[in-house]
Amino acid sequence: MAQSNNSIKKILTVAFALCIVCSIIVSTAAVALRSKQQFNQELDRKSNILEVAQLYEPGMDVNETFESMITPRVVNLDTGEYSEQHDPATYNAFEARRDPASGRTLSGEKDIAGLTRQELYSTVYLVGDPDDPEQIILPIRGQGLWGLMRGFLSVEGDGNTIIGITYYEHSETPGLGAEVNNPRWQAQWEGKEIFDEQGEIAPAISLVKGGADEKTEVDALSGATLTSKGVTNMLQFWLSPEGFGDYLARFRAGVDQDEVQGTDVELESEGA
Numbered sequence: 360m361a362q363s364n365n366s367i368k369k370i371l372t373v374a375f376a377l378c379i380v381c382s383i384i385v386s387t388a389a390v391a392l393r394s395k396q397q398f399n400q401e402l403d404r405k406s407n408i409l410e411v412a413q414l415y416e417p418g419m420d421v422n423e424t425f426e427s428m429i430t431p432r433v434v435n436l437d438t439g440e441y442s443e444q445h446d447p448a449t450y451n452a453f454e455a456r457r458d459p460a461s462g463r464t465l466s467g468e469k470d471i472a473g474l475t476r477q478e479l480y481s482t483v484y485l486v487g488d489p490d491d492p493e494q495i496i497l498p499i500r501g502q503g504l505w506g507l508m509r510g511f512l513s514v515e516g517d518g519n520t521i522i523g524i525t526y527y528e529h530s531e532t533p534g535l536g537a538e539v540n541n542p543r544w545q546a547q548w549e550g551k552e553i554f555d556e557q558g559e560i561a562p563a564i565s566l567v568k569g570g571a572d573e574k575t576e577v578d579a580l581s582g583a584t585l586t587s588k589g590v591t592n593m594l595q596f597w598l599s600p601e602g603f604g605d606y607l608a609r610f611r612a613g614v615d616q617d618e619v620q621g622t623d624v625e626l627e628s629e630g631a
Contacts, residue, residue: 402421402422403527404527405422405429406421407510407525408425408429408511409421409424409425409428409429410523411496411510411512411513411524412484412486412513412522412523413513413523414428414486428486428487429484429485429486429496430484430485430489430492431447431448431483431484431485432482432483432484432485432489433445433446433447433480433481433482434481434482434603435479435480436477436478436480436481436601436602436603436606437479438605439603439605439607439608439609440606445480447482450480450482452478452480452482453478453500453509455478455479455480456476456477456478461478461479461480462476462477462478462479463477463479464476465477470596471592471595471596472502472589472592472593472597473501473502473589473592474500474502474596477601481497482498483496483497483498483603483606484496484511486513487516492516493516494513494514494515494516494522495513495514495515495516495518495607495610496511496513496514497511497513497514497597497598497603498510498511499511499524499593499597500593500597501589501590501592501593501596501597502589502592503530503531503536503585503586503590504531504583504586504589505530505531505536506530507529507530508526508528508539508586508589508590508593509526509527509528509529510525510526510527510529510539511524511525511527512524512594512597514553514607516610517611518553518607518608518609518610519552519553519554519607519610519611520550520551520552521548521549521550521551521552521564522548522549523545523548523549524545524548525545526540531586532583532586535580535581535586536580536583536586538580538581539580539586539590547577548577551564551575551576551577552564552574553598554611555573555574555575560600560604560608561595561599562595562598562599562604563575564576564577564594564595564598565577565591565594566578566579566587566588566590566591567579568587
């Protein structure tokens, strides 16, 4: 006897077959579109770097401009020196932090940005002559109110004066914490300084309520106290010796960057 269309067995068979067909379609689409997704992600990253460097213009060829004006370099965060152990074109610091061999666990007072783990090497982006760059673009990240915030900070070649800041990933509240992407708020950062006259190690840059009067102060986001605190914490972490502090100190001291290129490789040879 033919089964009724309302039978449990037939309903489950149709549902199972439909799930299989949908799974195949979704998997095929994901594989087929993966290269395009990766291309778009890379294009977005380059666009954000050009934007924070104030080099982005609508309609420009992002890849061509990036290749002609930006030089990526991998930095050893412990020493502040360039490293040749990793190819800056392919090295992914965010993924590297997960590996015990290429990342470290942070806890307590050392983890003010709420990262849990941090990479040992990170990629910076130099604008102009890499031996005497006009700008140094640093990747930054840390916890906001609702989750991880990721962005870039651009600093002049003096290793101290800020040019701009941008965030390309966050889950902050629209109209409040999400104002980190408001051009008017971002415009305040230009000309601000990371370090004050009293300190050359601990960064002084911070977000403050009630008017930013000092060169190391930026107006906090209105109604977004925890997001503002998160921005302050991530900057003070990444600009300290735990992050890019030792690297930036070389620029403030006027160290010739040729002297630090490939230092990791030289040290390995000496110890062999």
